[in-house]
Amino acid sequence: MIRKVADQLIGPGAFEGECGELANDIRALSALMAGLAGSDHPPQVAIRTFFAPGDLVWHVDRLNERRAFRLVWPIGRPAGMRVTMRDNVDEPLFAAFMRREHPLLCSLDTQVARTGRNVETLWPHRPRQLEAMRSGQFPFLKNPEKVGPVAPGAASIHRVETPGSPGTYHRSCWSNRDCPGFQIVITAAAD
Secondary structure: OHHHHHHHHHOOOOOHHHHHHHHHHHHHHHHHHHHHHOOOOOOEEEEEOOOOHHHHOOEOOEOOOOOEEEEEEEEOOOOOEEEEOHHHEOHHHHHHHHHHHHHHHHHHHHHHHHHOOOHHHHOOOOHHHHHHHHHOOOOOEOOHHHEEEEOOOOOEEEEEEEOOEOOOEEEEOHHHOOOOOEEEEEEEEOO
């Protein structure tokens, strides 16, 4: 898979040695994630070269498994992520916010994917939402002091919400919106 993506991005056979090293890293990280989740089957590995504006909004990943974790390793993005614990999010307010905003964010993600235009160009009529994305200050976030950074280029592991386990709230930094880079995502589930 790595070879196929590399051939499409940078040409057939380019960086053969580097692609082999990256594939080895992905195999090692996949084994780590399977062990963390307590899984006997291989984790799901995805490679993304698109940045969805919805990632600028605080969210929690969800799966219908017993226990799940996700590793996110961005390469070439200028900024990192932010994470916060569940107790720093007013969950009823978050649920109300997402009931209203989620369909609009999905539409925005699709527009960016289809047109290549940026979020400011597509949403000039929503200045409050753009400012929240820029700053990370959403109405459901209780205390900005309880937000932790993930450095640019650092691989981060967070808990995925399942019926039996809470997830970790996270969002991408505003500076990433025009530079998708190359993101490796490894999801391991116990079931």
